[in-house]
Amino acid sequence: MENRLEKIKKQLHSSSYKLTPQREATVRVLLEHEEDHLSAEDVYLLVKEKAPEIGLATVYRTLELLTELKVVDKINFGDGVSRYDLRKEGATHFHHHLVCIECGSVEEIQEDLLEDVEKIVEERWHFIIKDHRLTFHGVCRNCQKKQNKLVKSEQSSVEK
Amino acid sequence: MENRLEKIKKQLHSSSYKLTPQREATVRVLLEHEEDHLSAEDVYLLVKEKAPEIGLATVYRTLELLTELKVVDKINFGDGVSRYDLRKEGATHFHHHLVCIECGSVEEIQEDLLEDVEKIVEERWHFIIKDHRLTFHGVCRNCQKKQNKLVKSEQSSVEK
DNA sequence: AATTATAATGATAATGATTATTAAATGATA
DNA sequence: TATCATTTAATAATCATTATCATTATAATT
Structure with missing residues (x-):
């Protein structure tokens, strides 16, 4: 777990992004809900439990960033919401x-x-x-x- | 072409829906743009060229109906719009x-x-x-x- | 043909997800 | 510490889609 967080941190750094507390909280939620298929709103609510000050827009930005870095995949099951899935370790x-x-x-x-x-x-x-x-x-x-x-x-x- | 329109008409009837002029105009646009992947808005604009009185909501409703009947497939390429594709003849x-x-x-x-x-x-x-x-x-x-x-x-x- | 019931439509308001904006906070750097 | 860039939170704006509702077309029945 910590291991994967570290790796993601490095990935961010190698593209000159920082792992801010908000981003870390978001990634942690994703790691803890690997099997679920969370929408941005879902992630927002879960992150808020631990870091109540976070804003919805930040969650969106973070998810977008992680998608760009291929840490997560953005999927759409046709229900009008995008969902975000962590890529498994080493999965191409x-x-x-x-x-x-x-x-x-x-x-x-x-x-x-x-x-x-x-x-x-x-x-x-x-x-x-x-x-x-x-x-x-x-x-x-x-x-x-x-x-x-x-x-x-x-x-x-x-x-x- | 007319052939396929007839079949779609029958499909509608067998579920007790009618092929209204608006629905026909919409289906015709879909038949004429089989290779494209039109959004509801795209379809709306194309239908308007022939039947200017049509409303956007009607196009949405028609596309939804056709999706239900499996005449078209609703797809999403992740760009924030749903697109509608005619099913090929006999395609399961x-x-x-x-x-x-x-x-x-x-x-x-x-x-x-x-x-x-x-x-x-x-x-x-x-x-x-x-x-x-x-x-x-x-x-x-x-x-x-x-x-x-x-x-x-x-x-x-x-x-x- | 007139009447009634039902389905469909068009215009537009409402909704809901996502994105843009902006001022403030944070952090790094000189 | 002053400066500059990055990130954030709050919130406004946007955009696709859906809901509402008054009106119109269609079908069924008399």
Whole structure:
């Protein structure tokens, strides 16, 4: 944790930015919520718990800065808010997402899975890939279970 | 063209919606700009050329309706606007995009390419995939050429 | 054809996320 | 310490999108 913070600090310095207290607080929140997909507002509220004096605009600026430095990735699931995800250590590529259309939950896939596809795209479309975004929309495991139960109870009520 | 309009009309009817003149004008614009990735505003301006009385809200409503019916796909390239793409005839899946980080151009990939990946995801993550979004960010063919030229001219100016 | 119910529209206000502005605070540097 | 650049907080401004609501078009029914 501290380790990763240090690395981010160095990244900032190497682009002549400082790790101010506000920026540090923001990064800490991101580190503590790696699995979540926080919006700027979410981050703001969480940072405020520890550093109540911080302003919303600062959070936006910090997230923008971190995006620029590729410390975080900015994603959009189509719900009108941008969300910010820390890049995993050493990850060269953005991870993928499974968004459930029933309950809205978001799961992450760290595996690349796209190596072959990217090779094809680069060759056939003569496009040099620097990054990608892959999101699957569908039904998560939990909601599948729920639906099964529902179907069964409907059947039994028809049987009456 | 008329053919596809007819099909869309039927799709609307089968969900008990009508193809009003405003909706028809909007669909026509989408059909005439299949390769582009129009924002709601873009569509609005283009529709206005033919049907000047149309309101912006109607365009938004129509695009929302068409999205619901899966006639169009709503996409977001992270520039703060939603864009709307007609689904190709018979396409069950959304097509992919190549977004150039230099010039902003957007190219389309109609091929699926994800069959294998989806199989893996469904099996390993127990997730039922209904749709996906795949965007590659990188450098398009044109911009690669430009960069090559730039590098060469820089070399020659160094040589002086 | 007239009447009523419903759906759709246009104009515009409201909302909500994000960005810009500006004055004050901080920090580094000479 | 004085000076200069960077960063910040507060808040105003912007911009895309959605909600509201009065009006109009369409369809169904008499």
